Amino acid sequence: MTELALPRTLARPVDHELVIKRSRFLTRLEPVPDAAAANAVIARIRKEFWDARHHCVAMVLGLRADQARSSDDGEPSGTAGVPMLDVLRHRDVTDVVAVVTRYFGGVKLGAGGLVRAYSGAVSGALDVAAASGAMLRRRLLHEIEVPVPHADAGRIDNLLRDWAGSHGAVVEAPAYDDVARLRLLVPGAHLDALRADLAAASSGELSPEAGDSRVVDVPVAARA
Secondary structure (H helix, E strand, C coil): CCCCCCEEECCCCEEEEEECCCEEEEEEECCCCCCHHHHHHHHHHHHHHCCCCCCEEEEECCCCEEEEEEEECCCCCCCCCHHHHHHHHHCCCCCCEEEEECCCCCCCCCCHHHHHHHHHHHHHHHHHHHHCEEEEEEEEEEEEEECCCHHHHHHHHHHHHHHHHCCCCCEEEEEEEEEEEEEEEEEEHHHHHHHHHHHHHCCCCCCCCEEEEEEEEEEEECCC
16 A cells, blocks of 8 residues: 655744845745635734735645635736745645735836746745755554553564654554553555564564554654
8 A cells, every 4th residue: 555645734934035136025934724824824924014015925725735825916917926826836835825025125026037036935935944844744644553462562562663663653652441552653555564563573463453544744854
């Protein structure tokens, strides 16, 4: 079973400033769960930078990035919001709103210059996110529970923690009742390996029980 590839998202807000011919382009990227949250971010930035000429917007929403919206906010049509949106899509991110606030520097940039400025502003902010470890990779993982007799719980727990570290799995808190119920989230591609390794470690006595699938956000290593 292969793991479904999903768009990435942000762990936290990111700011970036770009200056072109004395015009300042202030970019704010924020993770948002829905359009209402994105609108709240836009309203807050408009209030904070009330004296700026433009607040151009692009947002991508949904687990599979299937919702999008953009606004040129007074810039010539197609020179701001759409180029910003194109960068978000090209960089494969979702549940993110980008707001680029422009303070006009007195020199007109022309349509091509505006496209390059607004797309560069968002691209630069995403570079900051990648370099600072603010990017999250989304993974579809499978909930697994391993019922283990209490006497063997410590040994199997250590085995599963080591196994998870080398197979891209996530260890979750165990539960204890009549047996110890060890829990982890496992990529679909490694489910068969888990079954085989548990069987080998327990002489065939232990077998993982699969539950629901869950989307989990995991950090992407910061770029050097």
